[in-house]
Amino acid sequence: MQHARSIAPARQREGSPWTGLWAVVAKEMADYLTSARMMILEALILLTAFGTVYAASQNLRAGAGASDDFLFLRLFTTAREPLPAFVGFLGLLVPLLAIALAFDSINGEFNQRTLSKVLAQPIYRDALLLGKFLAGLGTLALALTAIWLLIIGMGLLQLGVPPSGEETVRMLWFLLITIFYGGIWLALAMLFSIIFRQPATAALAAIAVWLFFTVFWGIIASLLARALQPAPPGDTQALINQIQLELLLTRLSPNTLFSEVALAMLNPAVRALGIVLPIQLHNAIPGTPLPAGQSILLTWPHATGLIAATIVLFAIGYILFQRQEVRA
């Protein structure tokens, strides 16, 4: 006999899917904010922020900072040997923080045998999943905002001037994008926590993806571009095509999207993100600075991409979770 019945219940459901959402968010956020792993990572990021920004401000004070209109932005991007700039650290630490928050969010409930009990309360699975995600995102937002405030505070003390309106807008937009960037890794880790019953497996899988994009994707993109779009010597058009393909491929990585946003927002001189993409943030191309609004427009597609990827990952997790048996 053939199974005619399809997957998830598609019929009309009673009541709102978000019943109980805020109860979940409140409980999960309290858990996150008091958990030891969160405190360790938060301390690590704060330490990094303090170290790099302090070093940067020393450099800026020593150098010809006075004529610079964007001193506060330089706090993020100025590196002093042997430390890289703070944005470099952010690109690494934010995914780690997000993964650490979410890698056991669903399988942890399974293993604690709390899942069937919670789902026997008058809520839908939607509320549990979204509640956990929002709590993670809220925690990230809180942590990152605290770090931004710390950096601005240090800037005020060390540089003795307040940030300009332009700088404030740029820093805020960059904060927002950083939170979205964390959102992707949060959604990914959550997806793995639905797929894998063992939290350790889920954490390793998420870290593997992170390593892949951080270390290998650049190389793979370049190899792929060369294979798919060969450029014979002397053929400039083919070379440009090849580079554009490579750029397209690297932009499939959230890391690339994030570093391009960092580049555009923290370096007002950057007028386009494309073939001119410099590898190092502080080696900006000379030119007149772009207004903050223009820079935001420039990075709009990146923001959309980050959010879209987050939604896709969340949706996959949602579908898998709806179909999952609740019994442990």
Add this chain to the structure above:
Amino acid sequence: MTDVVIECRDLTKQYGAFTAVDHLNLTVRKGEIFGLLGPNGAGKTTTILMLLGLTEPTSGSVRVLGLDPARQPLSVKARVGYLPDQVGFYDHLTARENLNYIAKLNGIREPEMSKRINEALDQVGLSNVADRRVKTFSRGMRQRLGVAEILIKQPQLIIMDEPTLALDPEAVREFLDLIRQLKASGITILLSSHLLQQVQAVCDRVGLFHQGRMVLEGTVSELAQRVLGGAYRIHVEAEGGDAVAAALRALPDVVKVSANGSQYNVEARADLRAEIARKVVEAGGKLLGLSVDTPSLDEVYARYFQKGAAYAARA
């Protein structure tokens, strides 16, 4: 009709080609304690999950408190308390914090929330450890906390899956007492177990599950009547040889007599102790002992499956 709390009609659940629950028909009425009994893998948990709308039936219908759990899961889950087998808690939180979360998920707000939580903690006897982390709780305490989580909902129906599993005998007794208290307050209870002996004492009616089918249903003595042929098992110790055995066999309502030296086991449809005592003496025997067993479900179960083939052929 209004006092029917659970009603299943031809309820069936298949996992691929495997049928976990097979055309289950079940009716539980208000105020009853119904025992869903059967060995591991019989389909008890699957049935319970369908009652709560946590698993979709493949076919058939379920009504819980007149509601369809697949279509109105929120209404059903707001009215039904569920204690899963080996219930878990957030171990880093205190008992009260765990209860708080469940109350909030049920939309219960202050000041009602604190009131209900304190009452529930009182009723299960955990008030003095309410602010301790659940990490430190014994199994018996965890089980009672599970009941407290149910009580704060003030449910009309409580469903417990293997509630006495993994409890020591003392904790089992306390737990069964708690169940009797709940019944006294008018709540309907469905509980599942594979330990027939333990739940026999509290269940008004039981259903025996085997391989996804409900093979027997009724009160314990009805089942004994049907399966053992006699509801009463009387032990007689008497000296007097064959004459005694013959006299016992001659009694009306005696189903079977088995002898072992001076020990006789009599299966009867009624409590025949007085008649047996008279007959033994009349037959010239010397009566040394006389006692009656109420039949145990274990026995019913074992006997049923000895005859399983015959029943299956008739079904």
